[in-house]
Amino acid sequence: MKRLVAARMDRCIGCHSCSLACARLVHKILSWEHAGIRISSSGGLTTGFQAEVCLACDPPPCAAACPTGSLKARPGGGVVRNKSLCIQCGQCVPACPVGAIAQDRAGDIYVCIHCGQCVPFCPHDCLELVEVGS
Amino acid sequence: MNPVVILEVHLDTGTARLRRLPEARAALGGSGLAATLFSQYARPTEAWDHPDQPIIFAIGPLTGYFPLMSKTVCAFVSPRHGGYAESHAGGRSALALRFAGLDALVLVGRAPRPSVVHVGAHHVSVQDAGYLWGMDALSCAKLIRRQISGSGHRSIWRIGVAGERRSPMACINVDTFRHFGRLGCGAALGAKNIKAVAVTGEEHQTLPTGKGYAALYADIFRDLTDTEMMHKYHNLGTPENLEPLDALQALPWRNLQATSKPEAIGSMSGQHFADTALLRNAACAGCPVGCVHIGFVREKFLPQDNRYLYRQVSYDYEPIFALGTMLDLRAPTEVLALLDDVEKAGLDAMSAGVALAWATEAMERGIITEAHTGLRLAFGATHVYREAITRMAEARQEFWAHLAQGADAAAQVYGGADFACVLGQEMAGYATGETFFVSQALGLRHSHLDTGAYSYDQANPPQDTAAAVRFLVGDEAERVLLTSMVACLFARKVYSRERLAQCLTAIGMGDLASDLAATARILQARRWQQRLAFGFNPTAIPIPRRFTEVVTWRGPVDAHYLAELQKAYAQAIKALAAEVPA
Ligand code: SF4
Ligand code: SF4
Ligand code: SF4
Numbered sequence: 281m282k283r284l285v286a287a288r289m290d291r292c293i294g295c296h297s298c299s300l301a302c303a304r305l306v307h308k309i310l311s312w313e314h315a316g317i318r319i320s321s322s323g324g325l326t327t328g329f330q331a332e333v334c335l336a337c338d339p340p341p342c343a344a345a346c347p348t349g350s351l352k353a354r355p356g357g358g359v360v361r362n363k364s365l366c367i368q369c370g371q372c373v374p375a376c377p378v379g380a381i382a383q384d385r386a387g388d389i390y391v392c393i394h395c396g397q398c399v400p401f402c403p404h405d406c407l408e409l410v411e412v413g414s
Numbered sequence: 415m416n417p418v419v420i421l422e423v424h425l426d427t428g429t430a431r432l433r434r435l436p437e438a439r440a441a442l443g444g445s446g447l448a449a450t451l452f453s454q455y456a457r458p459t460e461a462w463d464h465p466d467q468p469i470i471f472a473i474g475p476l477t478g479y480f481p482l483m484s485k486t487v488c489a490f491v492s493p494r495h496g497g498y499a500e501s502h503a504g505g506r507s508a509l510a511l512r513f514a515g516l517d518a519l520v521l522v523g524r525a526p527r528p529s530v531v532h533v534g535a536h537h538v539s540v541q542d543a544g545y546l547w548g549m550d551a552l553s554c555a556k557l558i559r560r561q562i563s564g565s566g567h568r569s570i571w572r573i574g575v576a577g578e579r580r581s582p583m584a585c586i587n588v589d590t591f592r593h594f595g596r597l598g599c600g601a602a603l604g605a606k607n608i609k610a611v612a613v614t615g616e617e618h619q620t621l622p623t624g625k626g627y628a629a630l631y632a633d634i635f636r637d638l639t640d641t642e643m644m645h646k647y648h649n650l651g652t653p654e655n656l657e658p659l660d661a662l663q664a665l666p667w668r669n670l671q672a673t674s675k676p677e678a679i680g681s682m683s684g685q686h687f688a689d690t691a692l693l694r695n696a697a698c699a700g701c702p703v704g705c706v707h708i709g710f711v712r713e714k715f716l717p718q719d720n721r722y723l724y725r726q727v728s729y730d731y732e733p734i735f736a737l738g739t740m741l742d743l744r745a746p747t748e749v750l751a752l753l754d755d756v757e758k759a760g761l762d763a764m765s766a767g768v769a770l771a772w773a774t775e776a777m778e779r780g781i782i783t784e785a786h787t788g789l790r791l792a793f794g795a796t797h798v799y800r801e802a803i804t805r806m807a808e809a810r811q812e813f814w815a816h817l818a819q820g821a822d823a824a825a826q827v828y829g830g831a832d833f834a835c836v837l838g839q840e841m842a843g844y845a846t847g848e849t850f851f852v853s854q855a856l857g858l859r860h861s862h863l864d865t866g867a868y869s870y871d872q873a874n875p876p877q878d879t880a881a882a883v884r885f886l887v888g889d890e891a892e893r894v895l896l897t898s899m900v901a902c903l904f905a906r907k908v909y910s911r912e913r914l915a916q917c918l919t920a921i922g923m924g925d926l927a928s929d930l931a932a933t934a935r936i937l938q939a940r941r942w943q944q945r946l947a948f949g950f951n952p953t954a955i956p957i958p959r960r961f962t963e964v965v966t967w968r969g970p971v972d973a974h975y976l977a978e979l980q981k982a983y984a985q986a987i988k989a990l991a992a993e994v995p996a
Contacts, residue, residue: 293704294566295697296509297481297635304621304628310478311618312509312699313567320566328694329566384618385536403639403702 281356283412284394286317286331291404294319294329301401307390314384316392317407334358334380334392336412342391345375351391356412358394418447418517421538423531425606426465426523428540430533442926443474444900445500446937447518448489449944452498455522458947462491463580463605465524471511471611472519474899476914477700478512478619479627479921481635482905484698486511487897488594490602494582494820494839497948498941499597500859503571504698504902505589506615510569513615525607532562534614546609550574550758551587554610564614572610573600574760576807580604581818583765583806583840587757591696591706591728595762596861597839627920634917637908639702647705647904648695652731653684656739662872663966664846667739668793669771670835670960673845681744682734691746693726698902705904711750727754732862735843736767740835741774742793755800759807765820766806768840770799772821776830786813786828822956832959846871847968848976849882851961856952856983858890858941863903865889874968877975879982887938887986894941895934935993942991952984 302315312318317333336357343351343359350365351372368387382390396409417434424430441450448470455468470489477483486507492499511519515535525540528547532539546554551574558570569589577584577600584600585593594600603611621627638644646654659665660679667675680686691709698706712724727750737756738749756766774791776782784790788811789798802814809815816824821840825831835841837851838860844850850867857864865886875881892911893903899917901909909917915927926933957980962973 293695293697293706294699295702295704296566296699297702300478300700303618304631308621308623309618310512310621312513313616314618318566401635401702403704 281354281412282394282396282409283336283357284317284333284392284396284399285408285410286333286406287408288404288406289329289331292319292329292331292406293404294321295403297401297403298331298398298407301398302392305397306393306395314382314388314390316390317398318382331406332379332382334376334394335378336394342372342376342381345371347371354394359391361391361393418443419515420451420518420520421516421533422520422522423533423538423540424523425521425525425529425531425540425608430538441937441940442898442933443477443517444472444485444487444898445894445941446898447474448472448487448500449498449937449941451518451520452489452944453940455520456491456498456944458949462493462496462602465606466522467491467602469521469599469602469606470518471507472900473508473511473517475921475923475926476899476901476917477508479621480631480917481638482701482703482902482908483899484508484700485897485900485902487900488586488599490599491948492582493580493598493601493605495597495950497950498944499599500897500941501586501594501596501599502863502897502900503586503588503592503594504701505592506567506569506699507571507588507592507613508900509699510567510613510615512619513567513617514613515617515619519611519613521606521608521611524605528607528609530558531608531611532614533611534564535617537614543609547578548575549609551760552590552758555587555590558610558612562612562614564616567616568612568614570610570612572760573603573608574758574807576760576818577601577604578609579807579809579818581761581807581809582820582823583762583769583818584760585762587760591708592698593762595764596859600760600762622920622922630916630920634908634913635702638905644703644904644908648703650684650688651705651707653687653707653729653734655684655731656734657683657685659844659846662846664844664872665739666735666835666841666843666845668742669740669768669775669833670841670845670964671775673964673966675739678742678744682738682746682749684731687729687734687746691729691750696728701902703904709746709750711747711754713751725754727757729753732843733763733767736764736840737799738767739843740767740771741799743796744794748796751796752799752803755803759803761803761807764842765840766803768835769806769817769821769824770802772825772830772834773802773817775833776825776828779830781830782813782828787811831956834958835960836956836958837961838955844868844871845964845966847966848971848979849886851957851971851976852979852983853886855955855957856980856987858945863893865893877972879975879978882979883982883986886983887990891931891934891938894938895930898937939990939994942987943994943996946988946991952987953981955980
């Protein structure tokens with residue numbers, strides 16, 4: 281099982297290439313916000329950048345909050361998502377302690393599925409796909 | 415095909431109107447769209463600060479869809495020359511507009527009181543913000559960030575005191591490290607009583623289906639990050655140019671009294687900046703290159719105690735020239751201290767530095783005295799310049815109020831026009847020769863980015879007026895195409911015309927891709943029409959004597975050739991504008 285880790289965010293230049301890649305390749309939209317990983321500055325650009333991204337909890341509180349089973353615990357941490365079961369209730373959003381789940385106005389949710397497609401688009405090698413305990 | 419979406423905000427009433435223009439696709443976006451909108455809104459018979467004059471912010475069809483399509487074009491009536499002007503900036507400005515669902519934002523009217531404009535995909539407001547008036551550009555943004563949510567996905571454009579005082583050198587600071595810098599757009603915003611514009615980009619957009627788009631994106635991304643092509647921009651950045659230009663005798667020092675200082679360039683080189691003052695890099699949203707170089711200023715604020723503060727300041731070749739070599743400074747930290755001051759004051763770094771250089775020489779020559787300035791200006795005197803920057807931005811005292819109008823405007827009052835280094839506006843840092851001087855003096859934006867004339871000079875071509883004009887006209891067309899998309903010009907080698915056509919096709923705008931050369935020529939002509947409609951006369955632009963005294967590696971500048979080139983380029987500009995119906 282693999283897991284995405286935002287391991288070296290102190291190198292981040294705030295280019296949003298990772299978010300744009302996730303939106304483009306995983307969610308098939310153009311966005312810097314509706315993606316599994318999102319970049320924000322902690323109060324202005326002088327303070328550097330941070331990533332809002334799933335930390336792969338095991339067990340995952342977001343899945344526990346999901347009433348329909350759309351989010352289910354993934355072996356190795358985090359969740360797998362069955363989009364067809366999602367009723368856009370938004371219960372998972374506040375259940376995540378680190379704000380890793382985004383919801384758009386239509387109610388659709390965006391959470392990292394640890395696929396690693398964003399990793400090659402980070403020019404400063406901030407992101408890593410690591411193997412987690414089998 | 416999606417229509418072009420324009421949000422028109424009426425500052426006097428706080429109301430807004432959404433317009434959808436299918437026909438404007440012909441103007442692509444960015445520069446082309448800005449010129450088209452300008453022709454609809456601007457009033458050639460009125461002054462630059464008439465409330466009806468628009469300020470237009472435009473992005474292009476490829477913004478966000480491809481890397482380095484990360485710039486916004488700001489079009490306005492310049493307080494410098496009273497006509498069509500463009501200034502370009504990156505930061506998060508372009509993506510914020512894209513995700514706010516807008517191709518262009520047009521501000522018209524004048525707010526009754528100092529205000530902040532906030533727009534987003536689901537939001538428009540013009541709010542009183544009298545408490546921000548008089549505040550420096552950095553503190554202002556800090557407060558606005560507390561009021562508007564969306565960290566990382568918003569862009570805040572604001573002016574300093576210089577813009578409030580309507581100085582033609584006032585810039586608009588974008589997201590702390592970038593600027594709509596030149597030709598006084600900060601004054602245009604100030605004249606509308608607008609302290610800041612915040613854009614929240616909170617919506618996603620649709621993407622073309624099918625594999626072609628993502629594959630093309632990945633190809634371009636690879637070119638921009640893997641190859642040597644962009645290395646210079648993320649390594650030392652543009653300051654890499656300081657040493658080679660000094661070696662060519664093409665780097666302006668001491669108000670362009672010299673073009674090389676072998677004994678001093680070591681302390682002003684890009685490498686020295688990186689070694690002693692570089693803190694980290696940053697990027698515009700949507701750009702993996704990360705050309706923004708952020709340095710630090712550390713200051714002891716209690717002289718008797720070890721109490722320090724530090725600030726982060728972005729630097730580039732141009733500001734180092736203007737506030738460094740032009741003022742004969744010798745240490746990166748001193749240049750960064752001045753840059754920090756102009757940043758807060760909301761002054762364009764290039765104009766401010768070149769204006770101070772003129773004032774320093776004027777004082778050396780006794781044209782102005784301490785009675786005028788209240789300060790003893792001297793080359794290299796950093797602490798005096800720090801005070802001068804504040805006085806200039808605040809237009810304190812008669813002299814500084816005159817200088818805040820530009821070095822040429824001050825020279826009209828006090829004399830010394832011969833050595834005011836102004837080519838349409840204060841010069842950019844290239845003393846490369848006749849082609850560059852003519853290009854900046856006559857260029858549509860009076861910018862070193864209008865054409866690649868500085869490289870043309872460096873290639874050392876034989877004197878040939880017709881060939882030089884052909885280059886200027888042709889190169890401008892290529893650049894207009896890029897600034898209509900709106901690409902960062904650093905990506906010009908990657909985004910060839912063929913590539914741009916592929917990109918447009920990949921996102922379903924193939925019909926725009928068919929004859930980009932012809933489109934570019936039309937856009938170029940339209941922009942010139944706007945410039946000429948307000949009375950611009952390229953033949954009459956003065957090129958001060960100082961430029962004819964320059965000696966480069968090729969020898970002295972040829973005043974006769976310079977004049978011939980100006981005449982020929984002026985004719986070419988008029989002919990260009992006549993190519994399309996008004
Ligand atoms: S989305 Fe949040 S709660 Fe769910 S697994 Fe990831 S970090 Fe944990
Ligand atoms: S690992 Fe996959 S799902 Fe997670 S942020 Fe990256 S691209 Fe998106
Ligand atoms: S791609 Fe890398 S450098 Fe760019 S925003 Fe994401 S983490 Fe930061």
